[in-house]
Amino acid sequence: MKSKNKRISQSFLRWLLVLVSVAFLATTVFLWIIQTRLSEENAISLLALNLSDVREDVSDASDENLLKLTHHVADDLNRMKTIDNAVLQELVNRYDITEINVINEEGIIFATTHPDFMGYDMRNGEQSAEFIGLFYGSTEYVQDYRPTTYDPSLFRKYAGVRLQRGGFVQVGYGAERFQQDIDEFVVGVTRNRHVGSGGCIIIVDEAWNIVSDRMGNEGKNLDVTGLWIDTSSMPENKVFVADVYGQSCYCMYQSVEGYCIVAVMPRSEAALSRNVSVGVTTAMQIMVFAALFIMVFMLVKRLVVNNIYQINDSLSAITEGKLDTVVNVRSHVEFDELSNDINSTVDTLKRYIADAAARIDAELAFAKAIQHSAMPSVFPPYPGRKEFDIHAAMFTAKEVGGDFYDFYFVDEDTLAFLIADVSGKGIPAAMFMMQSKALLKSCAESGMSVEAVFTTANAKLCEGNEAGMFVTAWMGLLNVKTGQLTFANAGHNPPLLRRADGSFEYLKSRAGFVLAGMEGIRYRKNELQLNPGDQIYLYTDGVTEATDAAQTLYGEQRLLDLLNAHHGACAKAICEAVKADVDTFVGEAEQFDDITMLCLNYAGSCVHEEVDA
């Protein structure tokens, strides 16, 4: 059966799909955010790492350079007997350095090329005090480029080396001077350095001119790269975003030794790592969710849907009337309970049906008894009468039927006998039959002629026959003394008549219309003289239309042959023989129609009685 409702599995799939999609979207968005942050942090740490590497390289290079010079100066001074400002000035000129200070063992500058520093106590400032360490073990010390204690606007890089006579010499560089020495090195620093795969390092001097850059823009202002750094508002080691060489980049800078080192990394590179990572994870997620989806679907189908189908099959069988079907799905508690509930419902239903059936059976049995008792059933019915022998039998297809036979004396010598067949079967036919039978009897007993009986009965039966039932009937009035028979036929099968010296033949007469079929029908009377030894057999179409398993009809010829084979038998024997032959013919096939027959032997010719006598 096709239904507009969805299948459970479809609804389930739909919801599962929605849930899985939401979960998938949520995890993907979450992953995207995490990965974006992570890739940014990676970029930052990469920038910081490169910056500190380069810074180290640059500061190492400049430290080494200055120390070497300072050692030369110290060696020169060690060879001199006296040291004064003039000697120092000469050395400054020789080595092309910015400043030389010579400090005695008390830490006081006693000779200097800088006029203001004469007599300055090194312990007085934080920057200068760092050199006091040379009095305690170390023989050399280098400071990075920074403001001097004495004059914070003055930037210097100092190196100190212990002198043999005690005290030490301090050599100072201005940025321009030492940068001259290490620029070559600095230029090389950025050449082979990559930040990530697409990033780079740019080194500029204090005037924002490029000192080193992979693009070969040395000497030009930083502007050419697109970068712009404002040291006052942009702190060192803090990442910022700028367009460098036309690409949006993460940037970070640091100052060292008068240089500004800028590390640059394209944002697209950071995004690429994030995209790859999110892409791979998403692909894996799709696989995992798909597997989950299929697994859950299969499980639901297996655990729920299949069991429901199984229960449904059992229910269909029950609905089709196989009430002994037991629902037996025991895989889970829920199905177990459902099975039990259905089974107990069916049990209750069966009990009710059995109760109802028992009640109906009892009522039908009662109805059958009433119907049968309405027809003469004691044989022989008139033991005192030797003029005739009569026997009749009725076998209903259901408990009650629409056929009937009847016979009674309407006056001292006139025997009425009849057979009839109501259209249809069962209770409606039985009720109509009882009405018809009573009506025919009351008409006949009022002394009417046979055709008047039918005409009157038809008129009465037509009144209020809403169900459109009708009845076929054959009725005869026999004067048992004279053998004169008058009969009428209302659409019934013709009876069979056997003369004493002949064989059975169909008693054809022009039939009238069925009773109760149509108002105003007039029936005709037929007359016949019965002689001693004559035999008449009435039957309903249940006999000739009895069907075997192959749908073959019993037929009129077979009935005729059978009757002729029982020549001279008594009425009872004839009836029994016909019934036995019909039963044999039908075999296992179901009886469809009521089978009714009546046999009358005129004038004591009964073999049966002779045997009895």
Next chain:
Amino acid sequence: MTVDKKLTGTELIIALAGRLDTTTAPQLEAELKANLPGVEHLVLDFAALDYLSSAGLRVLLAAQKQMNKQGDMVVRSVNETIAEIFEVTGFSDILTIE
């Protein structure tokens, strides 16, 4: 049993094939109930009808009564077996058999 019906204006032709008995009569009864209103000429074609039981006769009688009120009814192409049934039951008196 198969019921083949053809409605042309107010004329309804119903051709029956097979057996018209207790089991199939309700089918014809339902067809007639649904199609008879408005019909003035009802033709029942029995050319392919093999068997007719009393239940079938009842439906024919009902149809005849109905058509008596609103027009006419003709039974056509009746075979020998069924003609005999009509004869025996007296239906040949009330039906118009062609």
